[in-house]
Amino acid sequence: MQCKSKKLDRILLIPCKVCRYELGEKSISKDAAYQIIHDELLLDSSPRLNLASFVTTWMEPECDRLMLEAINKNYADMDEYPVTTELQNRCVNIIARLFNAPLSAGETAVGVGTVGSSEAIMLAGLAFKRRWQNRRKAAGKPHDKPNIVTGANVQVCWEKFARYFEVELKEVKLSEGCYVMDPDEAVRMVDENTICVAAILGSTLTGEFEDVKRLNDLLAVKNRRTGWDTPIHVDAASGGFIAPFLYPELEWDFRLPLVKSINVSGHKYGLVYAGVGWVVWRSKEDLPEELIFHINYLGADQPTFTLNFSKGSSQIIAQYYQFLRLGFEGYRNVMENCMESARTLREGLERTGRFTVISKDQGVPLVAFTFKGRDTSLAFRLSAALRRFGWIVPAYTMPANLEHMAVLRVVVREDFGRTMAERFLNNLGMAMQELDDEAKGGVVPRMRFTIELGPPARGSGEEATARVVKRESVVAVHRSVSLAGGKTKGVC
Numbered sequence: 001m002q003c004k005s006k007k008l009d010r011i012l013l014i015p016c017k018v019c020r021y022e023l024g025e026k027s028i029s030k031d032a033a034y035q036i037i038h039d040e041l042l043l044d045s046s047p048r049l050n051l052a053s054f055v056t057t058w059m060e061p062e063c064d065r066l067m068l069e070a071i072n073k074n075y076a077d078m079d080e081y082p083v084t085t086e087l088q089n090r091c092v093n094i095i096a097r098l099f100n101a102p103l104s105a106g107e108t109a110v111g112v113g114t115v116g117s118s119e120a121i122m123l124a125g126l127a128f129k130r131r132w133q134n135r136r137k138a139a140g141k142p143h144d145k146p147n148i149v150t151g152a153n154v155q156v157c158w159e160k161f162a163r164y165f166e167v168e169l170k171e172v173k174l175s176e177g178c179y180v181m182d183p184d185e186a187v188r189m190v191d192e193n194t195i196c197v198a199a200i201l202g203s204t205l206t207g208e209f210e211d212v213k214r215l216n217d218l219l220a221v222k223n224r225r226t227g228w229d230t231p232i233h234v235d236a237a238s239g240g241f242i243a244p245f246l247y248p249e250l251e252w253d254f255r256l257p258l259v260k261s262i263n264v265s266g267h268k269y270g271l272v273y274a275g276v277g278w279v280v281w282r283s284k285e286d287l288p289e290e291l292i293f294h295i296n297y298l299g300a301d302q303p304t305f306t307l308n309f310s311k312g313s314s315q316i317i318a319q320y321y322q323f324l325r326l327g328f329e330g331y332r333n334v335m336e337n338c339m340e341s342a343r344t345l346r347e348g349l350e351r352t353g354r355f356t357v358i359s360k361d362q363g364v365p366l367v368a369f370t371f372k373g374r375d376t377s378l379a380f381r382l383s384a385a386l387r388r389f390g391w392i393v394p395a396y397t398m399p400a401n402l403e404h405m406a407v408l409r410v411v412v413r414e415d416f417g418r419t420m421a422e423r424f425l426n427n428l429g430m431a432m433q434e435l436d437d438e439a440k441g442g443v444v445p446r447m448r449f450t451i452e453l454g455p456p457a458r459g460s461g462e463e464a465t466a467r468v469v470k471r472e473s474v475v476a477v478h479r480s481v482s483l484a485g486g487k488t489k490g491v492c
Contacts, residue, residue, distance in 0.1 A: 110282075254282055
């Protein structure tokens, strides 16, 4: 049985019952299939109002068109699509030089495109683990208990790497007023089984840059004293496309001799839609040859070092478009605009007198803030209230040692300008007024009504009937999101 639905003067045959969890017995029209899915997707939130995500939500129409033109190209088929492969190589070399890799004129950088920083971190971690194992085997020492040192503020992908590839994760706990890894404590935790220390350039929790320079200097002293060769990986997923343009004098990259690899997300401040990431190594010696596979069943010899194989080419092409289109000047202008919008937000929040801003001026353009006082439920209630205006603002508790802190975070992206920042502050003021009114009058319950509809109206003079069959109050229940039992912030 089918229903007739008029749309744009066309009658679509739409099944009365759409199979959602099993394949339907019969085909439906392409128009009907499109309309069903299109209408369901209307219930998703607006990506541009999602202030929780670091991921790019807007690109120029010309880049959108390039991505659509390349949507059927398989990135893995290097022989069939040599131009796409060349564009990837150009991107790797641009990024390596942006991060001050020690390359001579004409020398090719070592790196690869990935689906995001999670895959990039897996690849970098595997390279560190294999190099450590090779050194231990050569010295006739045990090589079955590798570990990695990080701060407790690392993104969930580090915990995944440790669990998937059987590496102990040693986390430096955070403390009041210090929401990133302490380099001194990190170096104290390093032992002969440490495959690397992971530093974060742009913490997911607060956007703060860790002190990679101090970490490098302290670790170099310990390496000389012990005879170890413990290296550093920099997780620059968020900050890698910010620091070179806003803080060119900051030493965090390959200018530091112990930094052997760096990952960065093209789909964050690289300004490309999800998902594309990059990992680059200091030199060929830092990527063990035995991890690179050579295949020829798609044509000529193709070296590959990725966790997956087939994937689309669109994001690689889009990344090169952004490099070509913006250049150094364009990226710097975008990042400066983002920081200006973040300052507008920070100043607006501070004017209320209700919040403490815990994010730093130097770092990723975001604003992380807490309510003054110890009532953690307020953060979650404000997050829920802002959703009624369309804004998605995450509320979360901090990791172990700081569970008493409930934080709200607004990530400023390229498409979040001053006008949107002012609109957000206006809506935040309205949401705060609602919370204040609720506090004065006690908890205000929501009412849920169950309504029974009568038969439809048969003529213009007849009204449809309805009656309330059930009425009940619904009190909102506060639910916190704790990091104590493991990472829960998976946005990449």
